[in-house]
Amino acid sequence: MPASGAARDPQLPASTAVSARQQLDQLQLANREVALARVAEVLNRQQGAAQQLMLDVRGRSLTVQAAIGDTTLETGDWVKVMRAGNELQLMGKLAQTQEAGIARALAQRLPWQQSIEGGLARMLSALAQGTRQEPAGTTLPSAQTPQPLAPSVRQAIEQLVNRLPGTTSLATSGSATEAGLQVRQWIAESGLFAEARLAQSREPTLPDLKLALGRIITALLSQQGSGPEQFNRLTPLATPELVQAPLQFPNILTPPAPQSSAEPPTVGQMLRLLAGMLNRITVNQLHSQVLSTRTTADTPAPVSTLLLELPWVTPQNEPRIAQLRIEHENPEGDPAGKKRAASIAEWRLSLAMDLDDAGPVHFDVALRQEQISARVWAEKQSTLRQVQQELPTLRQSLSELGLEVTDLDCRRGSPQGSTTRLEHRLVDTKA
Known part of the structure; x- marks a missing residue:
């Protein structure tokens, strides 16, 4: 029992x-x-x-x-x-199983997630305004004069920001192949693959989001004369929306407030902010593993799932996030050998972004051999009309690539999201 x-x-x-x-x-x-x-x-x-x-x-x-x-x-x-x-x-x-270990590590970090775009916005604010001294005694934070960032900290943040793609990056690509290579590089440097990249190369300056955040942490700790053990004692700052719906993906968050309206952070706040951002990347890593090891009656074949958040900057130098979900259903990899009749490997892609003018948009694409279907969701009526006008052009472009377009649609609103119920992965032990 x-x-x-x-x-x-x-x-x-x-x-x-x-x-x-x-x-x-x-x-x-x-x-x-x-x-x-x-x-x-x-x-x-x-x-x-x-x-x-x-x-x-x-x-x-x-x-x-x-x-x-x-x-x-x-x-x-x-x-x-x-x-x-x-x-x-x-x-x-x-229970002490491999899957339970993943669930346990995931649950441990869920309450302490900081949104990537919110954290980047605060770092950009620190670049412009500096940092406040830690409050002491009765000194009011607002009465303190912000101090410029240490050169090593400024350099680490600038290196990270300079690596982020902008809205014009793909627009200036010479061809679809070049654009595809840029997206591939963007995904590779998202931070989700930091450990794999380190295993392949011990180069400390790899252009990876997770590693770049680590370099900023090291510089901030060095500025305070502290070691890594001090960072492990900090309580990460969390984004309220991620506390309310920690396993909802995509989870479109409210864009961060303008940098000019935010009070300069203290060094301690920046470290706690960075801890929350690292937790967010780690949650996406662990969440992907939980989803990839799950099989249900509806999806008896193995489905590999990858959840990514790709940061980019607007022309106004404001950070934003593109949330990407990639699923690969491969009947050939079914360990039980229960292949369905005429089963074909399928790729599914979901992309969610919140654009300043167009508002929230969501793309769902499914590819089975040469057959492709796509659906676009838009919350703004003006965006919906604009997408509907472009659908014939999109259909023609896909056909020119040799793909058979089976479904192409645009709808108002947003798709019904699914939330992982972590407790379904738990196994009770017996007394």
């Missing part, structure tokens, strides 16, 4: 159920809803009886008295919890 039991705040008497309900409401946990929690600390261990635990649930700490039977919980363990009225029920412990 899975370990189960009731958990509530032991500091509250039984008569104060309202307080327990308020704490659970603050977790935004509905009745009978299941969530993932991490054992932050075992406060009081009693053999064969209840344990007092400190749980991290959705980025909040909760002290509980847990009746867990014969199951042993240690600091760092992940458990499933379910709200039952004004109590939490411990449903089971995460």
Whole structure:
């Protein structure tokens, strides 16, 4: 039987159920809803009886008295919890499997994601305005004079920004082949493949987003005379929209505020910001692995999924994000050998962007051998009309490439997104 039991705040008497309900409401946990929690600390261990635990649930700490039977919980363990009225029920412990390890690493970083475009906007602001000193005593932050960035920090940020593609990069390409090569390079340098690139080359100046963020972190720590261990103690800054929908992809965020209206950050804030940006890239890496190892009745064949966020800058030097989802369904790779009749490998691509004039647009493309279908979604009516006018030209261009266009459509609004339910990947251990 899975370990189960009731958990509530032991500091509250039984008569104060309202307080327990308020704490659970603050977790935004509905009745009978299941969530993932991490054992932050075992406060009081009693053999064969209840344990007092400190749980991290959705980025909040909760002290509980847990009746867990014969199951042993240690600091760092992940458990499933379910709200039952004004109590939490411990449903089971995460099994030590490879897939569970991926899910555990993913859940650990979900509450601490910083949007890439928001983080880049703050770094561009620091380039122009410098950084504030860390608040001390009664000194008001607004009364402090910003200090210019250290030369090493400025150089690291400028190198990153100069590598970002702009809106004119593809427009000035001489041919479709050149444009394709630029997109390929753009994807390769997205940060999602940093570890693979490092395995192939030990060159410390590789043009990779994740590595570039690491160089900025190193320069900031050096400026403060701190080592890498200090960075690991920081609590990353999170973007509220990513806290509310951490596994929604694509997740079009609100464009960051103009740089001139933002107060210069402190060095500590920049480090916490960078920590959140690294978490965002890592979440996309782990999320891709979770989706790639999942098979359902609807998709019995293996589907490799890749989630990428590609930063670029507008002519006004404002950072934006293109969110890209690539899926490859390959029946030949079915480990069970259950190939469907006349199965053909299929590529699917989804691209979401929020453009200043055109607004949010979303492209869905599917390719099966020489057959291609595409659908464009636009939220603005003016953009919808413009895309509809261009559809005949797009159909002709695809036909000239030797492709058979089976479907080409444009719709108002946005497609219905799907959200990964991480708890479906959890496996209970037995007591």
